[in-house]
Amino acid sequence: MIDATVLALTLGAALALVQIGSIAVAARRLGRTHGRSRFPAGAAISLIRPLRGVEAFSEEMLARSFTLDYPAYELIFCVADSADPIVPLVKRLIAGHPGVPARLILGDERISGNPKLNNCLRGWRAAAHDWVVLADSNVAMPPDYLQRLQAPWREDTGLVCSTPAGARPGSFMAEVECAFLNTLQARWQYAAEAFGLGFAQGKSMLWHKPFLDAQGGLQALAAEIAEDAAATKLVRAAGRRVHLVAAPFEQPLGPRGFREVWARQLRWARLRRVTFPLFFVPEIGSGVLLPALLVALWAGSLAGLIGAACLAALCYGAEHRLAAGAGWHCGPRMLMAFLVRDAMIPAIWFGAWVQSAIVWRGNAMDVRPRRATVDRTYAPTA
Numbered sequence: 001m002i003d004a005t006v007l008a009l010t011l012g013a014a015l016a017l018v019q020i021g022s023i024a025v026a027a028r029r030l031g032r033t034h035g036r037s038r039f040p041a042g043a044a045i046s047l048i049r050p051l052r053g054v055e056a057f058s059e060e061m062l063a064r065s066f067t068l069d070y071p072a073y074e075l076i077f078c079v080a081d082s083a084d085p086i087v088p089l090v091k092r093l094i095a096g097h098p099g100v101p102a103r104l105i106l107g108d109e110r111i112s113g114n115p116k117l118n119n120c121l122r123g124w125r126a127a128a129h130d131w132v133v134l135a136d137s138n139v140a141m142p143p144d145y146l147q148r149l150q151a152p153w154r155e156d157t158g159l160v161c162s163t164p165a166g167a168r169p170g171s172f173m174a175e176v177e178c179a180f181l182n183t184l185q186a187r188w189q190y191a192a193e194a195f196g197l198g199f200a201q202g203k204s205m206l207w208h209k210p211f212l213d214a215q216g217g218l219q220a221l222a223a224e225i226a227e228d229a230a231a232t233k234l235v236r237a238a239g240r241r242v243h244l245v246a247a248p249f250e251q252p253l254g255p256r257g258f259r260e261v262w263a264r265q266l267r268w269a270r271l272r273r274v275t276f277p278l279f280f281v282p283e284i285g286s287g288v289l290l291p292a293l294l295v296a297l298w299a300g301s302l303a304g305l306i307g308a309a310c311l312a313a314l315c316y317g318a319e320h321r322l323a324a325g326a327g328w329h330c331g332p333r334m335l336m337a338f339l340v341r342d343a344m345i346p347a348i349w350f351g352a353w354v355q356s357a358i359v360w361r362g363n364a365m366d367v368r369p370r371r372a373t374v375d376r377t378y379a380p381t382a
Contacts, residue, residue, distance in 0.1 A: 020314065022191040026190040030246070038157070043129070043131050044129040045070065045129055048132060049137055050134075051078065051090065051119075052086065052137075057138065058086065058089060059093075061137060061140060062093055065102075070147065075094075075100060076103055076105060077094075078122060079106055080119045111222045114227055117218065120134060121219070130210055131208060135203070135204045136203050138252070139249050153243070154241075157242075158235035158242065159206065160244070161200050161201045164201070164203045167253065169253050169256070171255040172333060174254065174261075180261075181251070183322050183328070183338075184286065184287070188286065189244065198241055200231040201228050203249070226271045262344070269349065269351070270355075295311060
């Protein structure tokens with residue numbers, strides 16, 4: 001029989017190698033594109049931004065849309081409700097930038113339980129160009145935003161996207177959100193993409209419109225409650241790949257409380273559990289704290305505690321170095337943020353199995369897969 005201490009230390013070493021290996025792969029992948037872009041030079045782009053409500057950084061994030069260093073693009077802002085408080089801000093920004101072709105489209109069409117997808121459909125139909133970017137309202141667009149999306153486009157590309165990089169946290173729990181978004185989720189996403197397993201993220205998506213229309217159009221993304229999960233499956237089914245930008249675009253967070261972070265992470269976990277269950281199962285061990293605690297308990301000795309502490313220090317040190325190297329938030333409280341994040345992971349993982357319902361911006365949604373249908377009884381706002 002294998003000694004329990006040896007087994008625990010072996011398991012701990014294996015988990016540490018997986019963690020550090022993924023960090024090393026992500027660090028090597030970040031900031032780099034491989035090969036020459038196959039995106040047609042100077043191609044005009046339609047940039048669609050679905051909006052709902054006024055957020056902490058709304059004016060700054062939307063104003064950036066008008067200052068992109070790109071010669072030929074149009075802006076399409078989509079708002080489902082004409083009474084939405086974001087409408088006056090959008091109209092003011094459009095009036096203040098007459099040199100940028102921009103318009104506001106009001107009203108949605110209910111093709112799914114996903115309100116963002118419903119909101120985008122009219123913008124997709126109105127897009128004047130073959131290349132379309134769908135970008136969330138809280139994406140911080142640098143001047144070369146469109147060029148950076150184009151750079152990874154290859155012959156086999158079906159979609160280029162960007163995971164969010166949490167930035168400008170205004171509270172400790174916002175720093176915990178940075179720990180989730182950056183050195184955990186973005187790290188694993190870039191590591192997966194390096195092995196040809198890229199998957200979509202709905203924050204920023206660059207589509208070739210004729211390609212997606214040939215697969216059923218934007219409506220095809222209603223096959224899953226999360227449009228990025230549907231996009232991943234659609235692209236792979238078409239024999240194409242999802243590629244990531246060299247470095248993710250920032251998402252400023254501002255102040256956030258525990259309930260807000262918990263609800264958001266639980267919602268995303270439930271979506272991942274339903275849409276990619278085989279990849280979700282091992283997520284319970286994706287952090288460092290739980291494996292370290294198991295090593296300490298199974299070893300049952302002072303040596304086990306020391307081994308667990310060393311494992312955690314090694315992995316967290318590598319995470320901190322990854323954040324610093326990538327230019328992500330890396331404040332003095334990040335170690336504590338890592339610990340809180342990893343303490344939340346098992347609870348979030350178990351919570352994701354409890355039910356398939358989520359609430360997103362006041363909308364109750366069933367996350368189980370469904371066939372895409374159009375509700376023809378719905379009269380959209382004019």
